[in-house]
Amino acid sequence: MVSTDPADLEDHGFSVNDYHPGAMHSVVVFPGSTEDVVQIVKVARKFKMPIIPYSGGTSLEGHTRGHETGGICVDLSRMDRILQINEADSDLICQPGVRWADINSTLKEKGIPLFLPLDPAPGATIGGMISTGCSGTNAVRYGTAKAEWFLNVTVVLPSGEVIKTRRRARKSSTGFDTTKLFIGAEGTLGIVSEATIRLAPLLPTTVAVVQFPTVRHATEAVREVMNKGVGIQCVELCDDVFMQATNKFGMSLRKWPEKDSLFFKFQGHSQESLQETARVVKSVVEKHGGTGFELARNEQEAEDLWADRKNAHYSGIALLEGSKGWPTDVCVPVSKLPELVYETKKDLAESGILSTIVGHVGDGNFHALLLFRTDEELEAARHAVHRMVKRAIALDGTCTGEHGVGIGKKEYLVEELGDGTVELMKTIKRTLDPLNLFNPGKLYPDEPRPKGRNQ
Numbered sequence: 001m002v003s004t005d006p007a008d009l010e011d012h013g014f015s016v017n018d019y020h021p022g023a024m025h026s027v028v029v030f031p032g033s034t035e036d037v038v039q040i041v042k043v044a045r046k047f048k049m050p051i052i053p054y055s056g057g058t059s060l061e062g063h064t065r066g067h068e069t070g071g072i073c074v075d076l077s078r079m080d081r082i083l084q085i086n087e088a089d090s091d092l093i094c095q096p097g098v099r100w101a102d103i104n105s106t107l108k109e110k111g112i113p114l115f116l117p118l119d120p121a122p123g124a125t126i127g128g129m130i131s132t133g134c135s136g137t138n139a140v141r142y143g144t145a146k147a148e149w150f151l152n153v154t155v156v157l158p159s160g161e162v163i164k165t166r167r168r169a170r171k172s173s174t175g176f177d178t179t180k181l182f183i184g185a186e187g188t189l190g191i192v193s194e195a196t197i198r199l200a201p202l203l204p205t206t207v208a209v210v211q212f213p214t215v216r217h218a219t220e221a222v223r224e225v226m227n228k229g230v231g232i233q234c235v236e237l238c239d240d241v242f243m244q245a246t247n248k249f250g251m252s253l254r255k256w257p258e259k260d261s262l263f264f265k266f267q268g269h270s271q272e273s274l275q276e277t278a279r280v281v282k283s284v285v286e287k288h289g290g291t292g293f294e295l296a297r298n299e300q301e302a303e304d305l306w307a308d309r310k311n312a313h314y315s316g317i318a319l320l321e322g323s324k325g326w327p328t329d330v331c332v333p334v335s336k337l338p339e340l341v342y343e344t345k346k347d348l349a350e351s352g353i354l355s356t357i358v359g360h361v362g363d364g365n366f367h368a369l370l371l372f373r374t375d376e377e378l379e380a381a382r383h384a385v386h387r388m389v390k391r392a393i394a395l396d397g398t399c400t401g402e403h404g405v406g407i408g409k410k411e412y413l414v415e416e417l418g419d420g421t422v423e424l425m426k427t428i429k430r431t432l433d434p435l436n437l438f439n440p441g442k443l444y445p446d447e448p449r450p451k452g453r454n455q
């Protein structure tokens with residue numbers, strides 16, 4: 001299937017989730033198989049056209065933006081089949097356009113007590129999740145896409161050759177890990193056309209929420225809770241402004257105290273072990289000034305409490321009527337998180353920018369949603385994000401914990417990783433894609449302009 005419908009070109013070239021510069025694609029193609037992808041790559045090579053892979057379209061840093069010279073957007077959403085579920089081995093094989101949420105609901109419908117714990121936006125798909133190195137609220141227990149959730153990927157390389165990075169064995173020490181080469185590559189090294197995914201046992205969970213006087217109290221409580229070794233699947237920090245936004249959004253079944261809060265998801269083999277975890281966590285958080293500890297009384301209540309955290313993006317935008325939101329994420333060593341949040345909130349207040357803050361606090365990863373209504377406010381938000389990133393890197397952190405680089409964060413790579421590491425990345429890119437056709441202008445920092453040229 002091929003489309004040059006302006007609505008398709010616009011939808012695929014621009015995103016309502018980010019405000020980075022870019023252009024429309026020339027054409028959007030919808031392959032149905034690995035062989036189709038190979039044919040598309042051959043055409044792109046023949047006409048030297050940029051090729052931009054696209055799956056769920058939920059990425060946040062301009063990852064799927066069109067190139068200034070035009071190009072072929074390869075939308076993999078038609079390749080959305082689960083090909084094989086191997087319950088005995090806790091893995092499955094699927095095409096790249098399948099959503100993680102659909103994998104988990106399929107497993108549930110079939111009564112298979114396994115799940116994929118990577119949980120970015122519900123619309124995100126396996127190809128995009130591999131390519132952004134994503135994670136989400138479960139990362140504190142299960143790690144990120146860079147842990148071994150992806151055992152093997154089939155990739156169409158820029159040469160048109162098709163490779164498989166591994167077989168299905170749970171572990172392998174045959175050389176270095178070529179699967180990892182494509183995790184976080186943002187579509188710049190090849191197109192993933194199939195993946196073998198490891199699954200985790202699905203255990204009972206429940207949810208608890210507690211409020212704190214400050215972010216520092218909350219993070220200190222989390223540090224102690226994590227060292228207790230009890231069953232914590234998620235621990236999310238939601239700041240006072242977030243709780244205010246949730247109240248205003250009106251989807252919550254309760255009115256929350258507008259204070260810095262922690263949302264916990266506990267995991268255990270039985271109701272008894274969940275209750276035991278709740279008892280340990282309650283005593284630790286209260287020691288650190290936590291108040292109002294509320295434990296869900298049943299599954300429905302747990303879902304309702306968690307929905308308030310999951311609605312972060314939409315409740316955040318509802319805080320300021322008529323506003324849009326610039327979402328961003330950075331990550332620092334956990335002990336530095338209170339300093340980063342404190343300095344960032346001070347900076348945002350001084351700049352007159354309203355923003356909610358949500359953190360995967362167990363990992364030191366924090367997200368801000370900066371609200372704006374005018375072009376002037378958009379520019380102020382852009383500059384505030386820049387300062388936030390600089391602050392995170394200065395605290396030995398990273399410009400992005402999970403959203404990836406795209407267009408928005410590429411200027412920070414040298415400062416964060418150093419010239420040598422960035423040059424190694426570029427060498428790999430040049431080797432695999434000497435014509436620079438695969439998602440050009442993303443991930444790698446731009447080359448410095450030649451000296452003496454005024455352009």
Ligand SMILES: Cc1cc2nc3c(=O)[nH]c(=O)nc-3n(C[C@H](O)[C@H](O)[C@H](O)COP(=O)(O)OP(=O)(O)OC[C@H]3O[C@@H](n4cnc5c(N)ncnc54)[C@H](O)[C@@H]3O)c2cc1C
Pocket residue numbers: 017052053054055056057058059060063064076096119120121122123124125126127128129130131132133134135136137186187188190191192193313402403404439442
């Ligand atoms: C409301 C909301 C909440 C979010 N929460 C989280 C979160 O908690 N954690 C998190 O990590 N992210 C989060 N995100 C960001 C986003 O969901 C992730 O980056 C996700 O992994 C993107 O997947 P996608 O299928 O939408 O990819 P796309 O946006 O389609 O593409 C992302 C990148 O992958 C490349 N790509 C896509 N498919 C392929 C393929 N088959 N082969 C090679 N390259 C490919 C694209 O070229 C692009 O560079 C959130 C986004 C939103 C809007």
